Amino acid sequence: MTSKITLFCIVLFISIQQVTAQTCTYKNDEGEKHLCGRFEISDLENDTTYNKWYVSNYNEFDPALKDTSWKKNLQKVNVDIFMGTWCGDSRNWLPKFVKLWDELGLKRSQLTFTALYDSDIEGKYKQGPNGEEKGLDIHRVPVFLFKRDGKEIGRIVESPATDMVTDVAQIALGYPSQPNYRAATYIMNLLNTQSMDSINAHINDHFYEIYHLVGKVNELNTLGYVYMDSDLDRASFVFMLNTYLYKHNPNVYDSYAEVLLKMGYEDKALTYYKKVLELEPKNENALEQVAMIEAKAENKE
Incomplete structure (x- = not known):
């Protein structure tokens, strides 16, 4: 996800009250204005x-x-x-x-x-x-x-x-x-009210609750990516949970590997990218990331 934010501000001047109102837009990678x-x-x-x-x-x-x-x-x-x-x-x-x-x-x-x-x-x-x-x-x-x-x-x-x-x-x-999205709501409330130590001490109980609340694989995957831009530890926790909920879905391992790589845990990321390839051998992103991580490791030797 790489793009430069281009803002176009339509400024309406109300000179008497000296008030400025702005409606701002940007263009995404496809050139669409939003x-x-x-x-x-x-x-x-x-x-x-x-x-x-x-x-x-x-x-x-x-x-x-x-x-x-x-x-x-x-x-x-x-x-x-x-x-x-x-x-x-x-x-x-x-x-x-x-x-x-x-x-x-x-x-x-x-x-x-x-x-x-x-x-x-x-x-x-x-x-x-x-x-x-x-x-x-x-x-x-x-x-x-x-x-x-x-x-x-x-x-x-x-x-x-x-x-x-x-x-x-x-x-x-x-x-x-x-x-909607009761599992995501449960996790957000959990992360907002308890420390990670407290959560991990009762992780089996929390997993049981989430298991019965979750709808589809994208519920937690989307939540993880929202956290990815604000809190890597929370993103990692959410993606990790998803790997246990959907063990046969290659995308959950790909997302978890992505956040691990962003956190600097290259060895762990490599493990999960290889897990993606076990389930989907021709996954292009996983193949590229494995090659990149392994090449980087060789250059360090």
């Missing part, structure tokens, strides 16, 4: 780069609202929305959420929108330019983070657990659904 950082919903509505999918999904969504007595509970709730204009789920669900919010007669001023970088931007995967996502355990997008008086009361991760209307209604009523 939003990054805080933005207004009008950016999606009006910019021809995004408005085709935004307007289409907004107009096509019919919330089919019946009993909306619960909406009064949302009048003093703010929603922080994290998304990626590069992300199919964000393009699908963000317009639908805004349509529902509008249909409920709630204020758009209660919504805050933040766009995160894609994986092409080295060291910035699913991060904002000013660290807007820090401390919020964002590992999938979109995320709709509901807050009352600054305290989280519920969230929707990537897609609704039931459907958008039901999930929002349950949050309003104080009975939020468990968000």
